[in-house]
Amino acid sequence: MMNRRHFNLRISAAIAALALYPLRGNAxxxxxxxxxxxxxxxxxxxxxxxxARDLAQxxxxxxxxxxxxxxxxxGANGAIAARLVAKQKNDGSMLLxxxxxxxxxxxxxxxxxxxxxxxxxxxxxxxxxxNALAVAANSPYQNxxxxxxxxxKENITFGSFGTGSSGHLYGMVLAxxxxxxxxxxxxxxxxxxxNDLLGGHVQSVFxxxxxxxxxxxNKEVRILAVTGARRTGIFPDVPTFKELGIGSLDFNGWFxxxxxxxxxxxxxxxxxxxxxxxxxxxxxxxxxxxxxYDWIGSSPAQLLxxxxxxxxxxxxxxxxxxxxx
Numbered sequence: 131m132m133n134r135r136h137f138n139l140r141i142s143a144a145i146a147a148l149a150l151y152p153l154r155g156n157a158x159x160x161x162x163x164x165x166x167x168x169x170x171x172x173x174x175x176x177x178x179x180x181x182a183r184d185l186a187q188x189x190x191x192x193x194x195x196x197x198x199x200x201x202x203x204x205g206a207n208g209a210i211a212a213r214l215v216a217k218q219k220n221d222g223s224m225l226l227x228x229x230x231x232x233x234x235x236x237x238x239x240x241x242x243x244x245x246x247x248x249x250x251x252x253x254x255x256x257x258x259x260x261n262a263l264a265v266a267a268n269s270p271y272q273n274x275x276x277x278x279x280x281x282x283k284e285n286i287t288f289g290s291f292g293t294g295s296s297g298h299l300y301g302m303v304l305a306x307x308x309x310x311x312x313x314x315x316x317x318x319x320x321x322x323x324x325n326d327l328l329g330g331h332v333q334s335v336f337x338x339x340x341x342x343x344x345x346x347x348n349k350e351v352r353i354l355a356v357t358g359a360r361r362t363g364i365f366p367d368v369p370t371f372k373e374l375g376i377g378s379l380d381f382n383g384w385f386x387x388x389x390x391x392x393x394x395x396x397x398x399x400x401x402x403x404x405x406x407x408x409x410x411x412x413x414x415x416x417x418x419x420x421x422x423y424d425w426i427g428s429s430p431a432q433l434l435x436x437x438x439x440x441x442x443x444x445x446x447x448x449x450x451x452x453x454x455x
Contacts, residue, residue: 162193162196162221162222162223162397162400162401163196163221163222163223164195164196164197165196165197165199165223166193166196166197166198166199166222166223166224166225167198167199167201167223167224167225168182168185168186168198168199168200168201168225168227168387169201169203169211169214169215169224169225169226169227170182170200170201170202170203170204170211170227171203171204171205171207171208171210171211171212171226171227171228171232172202172204172208172291172292172318172319172320173202173204173318173319173321173322174202174321175319175321176291176319176320176321176341177320177337177338177340177341177421178227178229178291178319178320178338178385179200179202179319180340180421181227181256181257181340181385181421181423182200182227183200184414184417184418185227185256185405185408186198186199186200188408188411188414189404189405189407189408191407192404192405192407193404204318204319205318206236206240206242206292207231207232207236207240207291207292207293207294207295208228208229208231208232208233208236208292209232209236209237209240209242209244211226211228211232212226212228212232212233212242212244212246212249212250212388213242213243213244215250215388215389215390216244216249216250216390216391217390218390219390220251220389220390220391220392220393220394220397221393221397222389222393222397222400222401224389224390225253225387225388225389225401226250226387226388226389227256227385227386227387228246228250228385228386228387228388229296229383229384229385229386230296230383230384230436230437230440231291231292231294231295231296231297231299231383232295233246233250233386233388233437234246234437234440234441234444235294235295235296235299235440235444236292236294236295238441238444238445238448239293239294239448239453240293240294246388246437247434247437248391249390249391250388250389250390250391251388251389251390251391251392251393251398251430252386252388252398252430252431252433252434252437253386253387253388253389253393253398253401253402253405253430253433254386254387254401254402254405254406254427254428254429254430254433255384255385255386255426255427255428255432255433255436256384256385256386256387256405256425256426256427257384257385257418257423257424257425257426258382258383258384258423258424258426259338259339259340259382259383259384259385259422259423259424260338260339260356260357260358260362260382260383260422261296261297261300261336261337261338261339261356261357261382261383262336262337262338262339262342262353262354262355262356262357262365262368263277263288263300263304263334263335263336263353263354263355263356263371264327264334264335264337264342264345264346264351264352264353264354265277265327265333265334265351265352265354266327266328266330266350266351266352267349267350267351267352269333269334269352271334271352271354272352273354274354274355274369274371274374275374277310277334277354278304278308278310281305281308281310281311281312282308282309282310282311284311285311285312285313286310286311286312286313286333286334287312287313287314287315287332287333287334288301288312288313288314288315288332288333288334288335288336289314289315289316289317289323289326289327289332289334289335289336289337290314290315290316290317290323290335290336290337291316291317291318291319291320291323291337291341292316292317292318292319293314293316294453295316296336296383297335297336297337298314298316298336298453299444299447299448299451299453300336300357300379301314301336302314302451302453303378303379303447303451304371304376304379305451306450306451307376307378307379308376315332320337320338320341321341323335323337324337324341324342324345324351327351328345328350328351334354338383338422339356339362339364339365339421339422340364340421340422340423343364343420343421343422346365353365353368354368355368355369355370355371355374355376355379356368356369356370356371357370357371357379357380357381357382358370358372358380358381358382359372359380359381361373362422363419363422364419364420364421364422365422378447381443383440384426384436384440385423386433386436386437387401387402387405387433388433389401395430398430399429399430402427402428402429402430405427406427408425408427409425409427
């Protein structure tokens with residue numbers, strides 16, 4: 131079984147391997163359609179949507195004379211978007227911005243007619259990101275210990291960006307590990323979950339650090355802990371769950387691009403290299419860092435490896451902490 135520490139090391143190895151992965155200018159390019167639709171599985175305004183739009187804008191010069199058009203297809207924790215992309219032509223005209231949550235975890239929990247390994251083609255592993263447990267700034271819980279102690283005495287609600295999402299899983303693991311009584315409230319995206327947190331309709335949220343970045347800076351939310359093996363650059367003063375004695379949450383998620391099944395290797399490789407052009411944009415890289423992303427920009431093979439490893443991790447966790455739909 132793939133352990134979480136090995137997965138994190140493999141992600142780091144993927145970054146190092148980029149030195150061997152040529153820039154677009156060193157390789158032949160494929161003939162891509164003039165319009166490329168980038169499908170986002172969540173509503174507009176959330177962290178994933180903002181990532182897609184920033185990527186599309188920054189990578190635009192590398193795709194000229196073509197244009198990348200971002201479309202939001204929320205619902206069923208990414209299954210609706212995945213189904214749409216899986217049925218399209220394999221000519222590079224449609225891509226799916228997926229995550230470890232929507233493609234590795236979701237199909238293990240919710241019945242889906244899309245198999246990520248059979249019905250989609252990996253293109254590029256874009257970035258790794260942590261998740262965070264947050265409460266509103268006016269919450270009585272000042273730290274994780276107070277939150278957990280309260281949740282052992284009464285139910286506390288937590289929102290995530292969907293049933294079967296990584297945020298949902300993290301909450302279940304936290305509850306199972308500590309004995310906390312946590313009630314999951316699913317949303318179709320981070321933006322909706324945040325609105326209800328600030329409105330007092332849900333007591334806490336498990337979301338990506340990027341979705342919580344501006345709210346934390348504006349002191350609208352309080353971050354109690356972050357996932358992963360190490361602290362994030364975006365919240366350097368916030369301890370990891372591992373530091374606080376919950377080692378079962380020492381893994382992070384990722385974002386990647388997928389194309390329809392049987393997309394030619396030359397097309398997938400070319401799209402990956404065009405997307406990798408954003409690594410040459412210092413402003414883009416700083417924005418990603420500021421939003422909590424560790425940008426990678428890998429080959430298709432490295433994304434496939436990350437998908438396989440995440441599936442192994444989630445299977446092991448679900449065997450111990452099953453999620454009931």
